[in-house]
Amino acid sequence: MASSSQASRAVPNRAVPNLAFRRLRGQRSPGEFAASVRKAAREIGEQVSCDARYVGRVEAGEIRCPNYAYERVFLHMFPGLTLADLGFAAREQVRGGGRGRPPEPSLGPLDLDGNSDSDIDEESDVLRRAFMTSGSATVAAASLGLGPGPGLVPAQRRVGEAEVNAVEHAVRRIRLLDDRHGADGLYKRAAQPLRAAYALLDAGTAARPSTADRLHAGAGELAISVGWLAHDSGRFDDARSHYAEALATARVAGDPALEAHAFCNTSFLARDAGRHREAVRSAQAGQRAARQLASPRLLSLLSLREAGGWAGLGDRTGCEKSLGRAYAYFDRGPADADPEWMSFFGEPELEALQAQCWSALHDWPRAARHARRAATLQDSRFTRNLALYRAQLAADLARAGAPDEAAEAGHQVLDLLAEVRSSRIQSMLSDTARVLLPKRRTGGVGSFLERHGESLRRA
Incomplete structure (x- = not known):
C-alpha cells in the first residue's frame, strides 16, 4: 500500500480539455472519428487501437501527448498542422513531467497502445538491453527512473522509499490496465519491471528492515500480477513459474498474506490446466496461511478456489461444502485486513465463481443463473470482468438449451472486445460458437456466428 508520506507529497494534475482536437472532430461522433483514425492508420501502414474512449480521453486532456504511432496518424489526417495545432503538449514537456509535477515512480513501460501520455519505447528498449547484459542493481535503479541512465547510477545505491514506491506503483498499474483491457499485449511489457524488482532484491541493499519487507512483498505481488497476465493470456507454464517465484519470496520473507495470494492464484491456474487435485490442495494451503490474517473475505475466496x-x-x-464455507465467510463482510489486491472480489465475483463450479458439474441452468447475476451486478468500469462474466453466461446458456439468449450474450461480449484483449475470453467465446453452430438457423444465432467469425479474421 502507498505510504501516507507518499500520498502527502502527491501533486494534483488537473487535465485541461483539448478544445482544438474537439474542433477537429467536428460533427462526427467519437466512435465515427475513431473509425476514421483507424482508417488513416491503415493508409500509412500504422496499427492503432483507437476507439471512442481514446478520443474522449484526448478531448478531456488526459492524454497530453500521443505516442509516436498516433502522432504519425494525426499528422497524416491533418496535413500542415503540428502537434501544438492539434492541442497537444510538447513531448519533452510531457516526458519531463512539467514544472511542479513530479513524475510518477516507474519501473518501465506498462501502458497499452493508445493509453499512455507519451511513447517511451525507445528509452525502454535501451534499458532492456542494458538490463539483460548487466543484471545489476545499477541498471535496475536506472529502470526505476532514479538516475541519469544505465552505467551512471551508483552501483551501491541503497534501496529506499522511492524504489519501493515504484514497485508498488507498478503492481497497481498492471492491475488497473488488466481491469480495463485484459492481459494480451500487456504481459511482455510487464516483464521488465519484474526483473528490475528482483534485481533490487538480489542487491540486498535495503536501507531498513521495514523497507526490505515492503520490497519483498512488492516484488512478490508483482510476480503474481505478471503471472496472472501470463495465465489470462494462455501462457500456463510462464504463469506457473511466476506464481512459484512469488511463493518462494513469501516463504523467504515469512509473509503469510503473500503466501495466501500465491496459493490462491496457483489453485486457479491448476483448475484451468485440468490439475484439479492440485487446485484443491493449493487452495487448502492458502487457507492455512490466510488463517494468520483477519480477513474473512480472503478465506471466502480461497474456499471458492x-x-x-x-x-x-x-x-x-466437496464442492457444496466449500461453497457453504465461502458464503459464511463472505457474509462476515469486509475487514481492515483485507488485502489490497482483493478489490475485485465482491458479490459479482462470488456469483461468477459459483457459476464456474456448476458449469464444471454440468448443471448448466444453475450455472447460467449465477453467471447472469454476476453480469448484472458487475460495475461497468471493470470492462474485463464484465466481458468475462458475459462470456461465462453465453457458454452456460448455450449448453442449457437457450441458443437465442446465448447469442445475445455473445454479442454483448463482442461489443466489449474492442476494449478488452484476453485470450481466456476469446477462447470461451469460440467454445460457445462451436456449441451454437448446429443452431445457426435459430433466431439470432446466425448473426452472432457471423460476427464472431469476422472478429477472428480481424484478430
Whole structure:
C-alpha cells in the first residue's frame, strides 16, 4: 500500500480539455472519428487501437501527448498542422513531467497502445538491453527512473522509499490496465519491471528492515500480477513459474498474506490446466496461511478456489461444502485486513465463481443463473470482468438449451472486445460458437456466428 508520506507529497494534475482536437472532430461522433483514425492508420501502414474512449480521453486532456504511432496518424489526417495545432503538449514537456509535477515512480513501460501520455519505447528498449547484459542493481535503479541512465547510477545505491514506491506503483498499474483491457499485449511489457524488482532484491541493499519487507512483498505481488497476465493470456507454464517465484519470496520473507495470494492464484491456474487435485490442495494451503490474517473475505475466496477444484473432480459434495464455507465467510463482510489486491472480489465475483463450479458439474441452468447475476451486478468500469462474466453466461446458456439468449450474450461480449484483449475470453467465446453452430438457423444465432467469425479474421 502507498505510504501516507507518499500520498502527502502527491501533486494534483488537473487535465485541461483539448478544445482544438474537439474542433477537429467536428460533427462526427467519437466512435465515427475513431473509425476514421483507424482508417488513416491503415493508409500509412500504422496499427492503432483507437476507439471512442481514446478520443474522449484526448478531448478531456488526459492524454497530453500521443505516442509516436498516433502522432504519425494525426499528422497524416491533418496535413500542415503540428502537434501544438492539434492541442497537444510538447513531448519533452510531457516526458519531463512539467514544472511542479513530479513524475510518477516507474519501473518501465506498462501502458497499452493508445493509453499512455507519451511513447517511451525507445528509452525502454535501451534499458532492456542494458538490463539483460548487466543484471545489476545499477541498471535496475536506472529502470526505476532514479538516475541519469544505465552505467551512471551508483552501483551501491541503497534501496529506499522511492524504489519501493515504484514497485508498488507498478503492481497497481498492471492491475488497473488488466481491469480495463485484459492481459494480451500487456504481459511482455510487464516483464521488465519484474526483473528490475528482483534485481533490487538480489542487491540486498535495503536501507531498513521495514523497507526490505515492503520490497519483498512488492516484488512478490508483482510476480503474481505478471503471472496472472501470463495465465489470462494462455501462457500456463510462464504463469506457473511466476506464481512459484512469488511463493518462494513469501516463504523467504515469512509473509503469510503473500503466501495466501500465491496459493490462491496457483489453485486457479491448476483448475484451468485440468490439475484439479492440485487446485484443491493449493487452495487448502492458502487457507492455512490466510488463517494468520483477519480477513474473512480472503478465506471466502480461497474456499471458492477449493470448490472449483472439487467441481473439476466431479465431487459435488466437496464442492457444496466449500461453497457453504465461502458464503459464511463472505457474509462476515469486509475487514481492515483485507488485502489490497482483493478489490475485485465482491458479490459479482462470488456469483461468477459459483457459476464456474456448476458449469464444471454440468448443471448448466444453475450455472447460467449465477453467471447472469454476476453480469448484472458487475460495475461497468471493470470492462474485463464484465466481458468475462458475459462470456461465462453465453457458454452456460448455450449448453442449457437457450441458443437465442446465448447469442445475445455473445454479442454483448463482442461489443466489449474492442476494449478488452484476453485470450481466456476469446477462447470461451469460440467454445460457445462451436456449441451454437448446429443452431445457426435459430433466431439470432446466425448473426452472432457471423460476427464472431469476422472478429477472428480481424484478430
